[in-house]
Amino acid sequence: MKQTDFDTYLLPTYKRQAVSFERGENATLWDSEGKEYIDFAAGVAVCSVGHGNDRLARAISDQAAKIIHVSNLYCIEPQAECARRIVSLSGYDMKCFFGNSGTEANEGAIKIARKYGERNGSIKRYKIITLENSFHGRTITALKATGQASKHDYFGPYPDGFVYAANVEEIGSLIDEYTVAVLIELVQGEGGVQPLNPVAVQRLARSLKSKDILLIVDEVQTGVYRCGSFLASHVYGITPDVITLAKGLGSGVPIGVVMSGIKDIFSNGDHGSTFGGNYLSSAAANEVLDILEVYSQSGELAEHQNYFETSLERFASEYPGIFTERVGIGMMQGLRVIDGDTLSNIIDLAVETGVLVIKSGKNTLRFVPPLTISKSEIDEGFRRLNLTMLQLTEYY
Numbered sequence: 001m002k003q004t005d006f007d008t009y010l011l012p013t014y015k016r017q018a019v020s021f022e023r024g025e026n027a028t029l030w031d032s033e034g035k036e037y038i039d040f041a042a043g044v045a046v047c048s049v050g051h052g053n054d055r056l057a058r059a060i061s062d063q064a065a066k067i068i069h070v071s072n073l074y075c076i077e078p079q080a081e082c083a084r085r086i087v088s089l090s091g092y093d094m095k096c097f098f099g100n101s102g103t104e105a106n107e108g109a110i111k112i113a114r115k116y117g118e119r120n121g122s123i124k125r126y127k128i129i130t131l132e133n134s135f136h137g138r139t140i141t142a143l144k145a146t147g148q149a150s151k152h153d154y155f156g157p158y159p160d161g162f163v164y165a166a167n168v169e170e171i172g173s174l175i176d177e178y179t180v181a182v183l184i185e186l187v188q189g190e191g192g193v194q195p196l197n198p199v200a201v202q203r204l205a206r207s208l209k210s211k212d213i214l215l216i217v218d219e220v221q222t223g224v225y226r227c228g229s230f231l232a233s234h235v236y237g238i239t240p241d242v243i244t245l246a247k248g249l250g251s252g253v254p255i256g257v258v259m260s261g262i263k264d265i266f267s268n269g270d271h272g273s274t275f276g277g278n279y280l281s282s283a284a285a286n287e288v289l290d291i292l293e294v295y296s297q298s299g300e301l302a303e304h305q306n307y308f309e310t311s312l313e314r315f316a317s318e319y320p321g322i323f324t325e326r327v328g329i330g331m332m333q334g335l336r337v338i339d340g341d342t343l344s345n346i347i348d349l350a351v352e353t354g355v356l357v358i359k360s361g362k363n364t365l366r367f368v369p370p371l372t373i374s375k376s377e378i379d380e381g382f383r384r385l386n387l388t389m390l391q392l393t394e395y396y
């Protein structure tokens with residue numbers, strides 16, 4: 001396909017790099033001209049077990065050869081197995097609902113909260129407090145739940161009932177008799193790879209529990225070992241009422257989950273999805289969980305995560321005039337860059353030198369590689385980023 005076809009046939013919603021990939025192996029990709037790239041982006045924190053993963057490919061093709069889809073009007077065994085695995089890995093007493101994306105998972109969470117507000121108390125509680133710098137998805141409701149005001153342009157009117165706090169500490173002062181839930185990311189993925197303060201989060205969790213206000217944690221980006229543990233909620237030592245997952249769960253096969261500790265919240269017909277949790281996506285997620293559970297338990301995940309973090313720290317310290325701070329947890333890392341133009345130049349030049357890195361927020365260089373990235377891929381990626389920085393200095 002020619003570059004012009006992208007401009008002719010696709011709505012211009014993305015600023016695309018002019019590169020098409022043909023194949024991949026773990027954290028290494030090759031484009032249509034055979035050029036090699038180290039992938040520090042993993043499809044925005046998605047390809048958790050890497051590209052071209054044999055086991056995942058086999059699980060998908062074996063499942064596809066047998067059965068891909070029936071509706072949720074029948075018992076889809078791999079779906080129930082996936083739910084059992086997720087609940088067991090979470091350690092929380094919850095039940096799951098499967099959709100196809102992070103946004104949908106958050107829509108499910110919002111519906112759970114709204115129904116909980118209907119059932120409990122004499123007035124209808126419907127307000128959900130989120131953070132100003134948050135990102136929760138692109139449907140009209142998830143967009144309104146997203147606190148970044150600039151993203152709200154053009155698409156109104158929106159559903160009522162979302163209130164934005166500047167930070168975790170401010171949430172308490174926004175609670176009123178109509179508040180039913182608080183929705184947060186523990187590390188704000190699109191908002192600059194910004195971890196929330198753990199002490200403030202734990203205090204918030206305790207306070208919400210005492211007020212019967214639900215704590216919904218959006219783990220679409222942080223979940224499935226991205227932050228070291230199966231859930232970032234484990235790292236923060238909290239027990240949310242509702243959790244959403246997506247990105248890393250299928251390692252590229254679309255799947256989203258909302259899991260809830262209020263296990264009887266939905267009745268037949270309250271919620272649904274045509275594709276959610278079908279044979280194909282559930283089989284993929286089960287294989288991903290198989291791979292990552294062993295990878296985590298063996299200590300390899302922690303080892304590679306530490307290696308990545310140390311390499312990143314060393315890289316950043318070479319350029320104190322450009323990188324002002326390292327942020328993030330586990331394999332979800334960021335470097336604050338002095339300004340947005342420099343950040344864009346680094347990302348573009350990095351593609352030329354053969355390494356993929358992406359932007360987060362206004363001025364953060366984001367690193368969310370496959371969790372299975374090898375040490376030699378990490379070394380090679382940072383070697384290429386050093387070459388990128390050399391070109392950047394020539395550029396200025």
Ligand code: PLP
Pocket residue numbers: 044100101102103104106135136137138185189190218219220221246247
């Ligand atoms: N929530 C968070 C924290 C995200 O990072 C994203 C996507 O970047 C979403 C929700 C939306 O997920 P999706 O693009 O799968 O709908």
